[in-house]
Amino acid sequence: MPSAAEAEPAVQNCTSSTSPAVTWAASPSPTAKPCKRRREDEGLLRSPRDGSTDGAQQHKRRREDEELTRSPLVRSSDQQCNAARQQAMAPPRSFEDDADEEAVFQFHMTRGGVRGLVESGVAFVPPQFVAPVPPVTSAAGAFAAPSVDLSLPRAQAVALVGAAARSFGIFEVTNHGVPAGVIDAALAAVAAFNEQPFAARSPHYSPAPIGATTYATVPIPRPRGVTPATTPLLCWRDSLIVRFDCSRDPELRSIPLPCRDALIQYQRSMARLGRELTGLLLEGLGVEAGRLGKTQGCLMQCHYHPPCPEPERVLGSREHADADLFTVLAQDGVGGLQVRLDDGDGEWMDVAPVPGALKVNVGDLLKVLSNDEYRSVEHRVVAKSAREPRVSIALFFNPIMHGESDFFSPFPELVTAEKPAQYRTLTWLEMLANRVELGHAKPSSLDEFRVTSN
């Protein structure tokens, strides 16, 4: 949850499994010179406007659009504050760190994303994308995520959801009430946006948010302290990340037109399911369904994995656990999602897409609240195809939060003499900062907050 995506510092009230995309914008390598191409591209940073014919209105719109699409190098004070926090926490930088940053910066400067590489006809994967340890793309085993039919009587659904969250941290839901047409339209719209020609796509490309939206090949921090690195610098995917609670862009006009309506419709259609899943997951812990107040799926990460000339050498998404309460994942039929069920030691297993079903991942925040009753599932994506693109949409659900003032700790009713609190009280921003520092992989992502018994 920093989509990310992934948790960008720009994401204040929301969640993401991805990294602070603005790190790049904040501190471009001193050796990287803003090139002519970049200046031209900054000129291109104007979002397509929605064809109003009224002159005054158009002028107002243009001013607003210009505000929304101002250079991503200009950062808000919240972003600056988070960048400073990260800098203070960051370990000393090495020559390799600088070289990595430069490679990522230069890649961003192309503004074409991974799809741009494919369009340029690359026959080999560039070094920044090569996984140091080749992922096993034909996994040793397949994992059938438990399936929960949400039309079952509630007590049964609660028992099934609770059991799946306890055992695996992942399950799928059927009869979930979200129309198939809405899901299919959203997936198709993500593909349509990414498959536009470079000239239509690249004005939106920016690793720092433009209004409510980020469209880029978003890096996820590598796990720290693992030498040599086990994961590539960049994954084989382009992401369109939308923050539905973005006060700078309440009308979400920064979402590119080819997918704007479909994504807004998708997010709205997920609201009821989000409420239902929150209730089922809490009741599965024996906690009252309304205990967390209102929850919201306010961060959406839409991933497009272009076909890869060497699929066995890349990762479509690095290993991570989501940071949020839970994530609802829709995907097309290509496959590539894998899970590892025993905190880092076990084998990666394929989780096949099931037509009509939505996957639900338990995230780290719910794991903390549950006092380790629930697992947060470690997952990644491998590239399955040299011919077909893959599209997925992850919607991250969290309690409605207000930044530093929201404190999270294990529910008191789950803390007993036999099982004391496993985590100290933490804030959402602490959680995100820690993930940026340590990477999103397990088990380190929550170690910082774990109470150690002496």
Ligand SMILES: O=C(O)CCC(=O)C(=O)O
């Ligand atoms: O693409 C997928 O299936 C997974 C995406 C994901 O894990 C994420 O966005 O956090």
Ligand SMILES: [Fe+2]
């Ligand atoms: Fe994830």
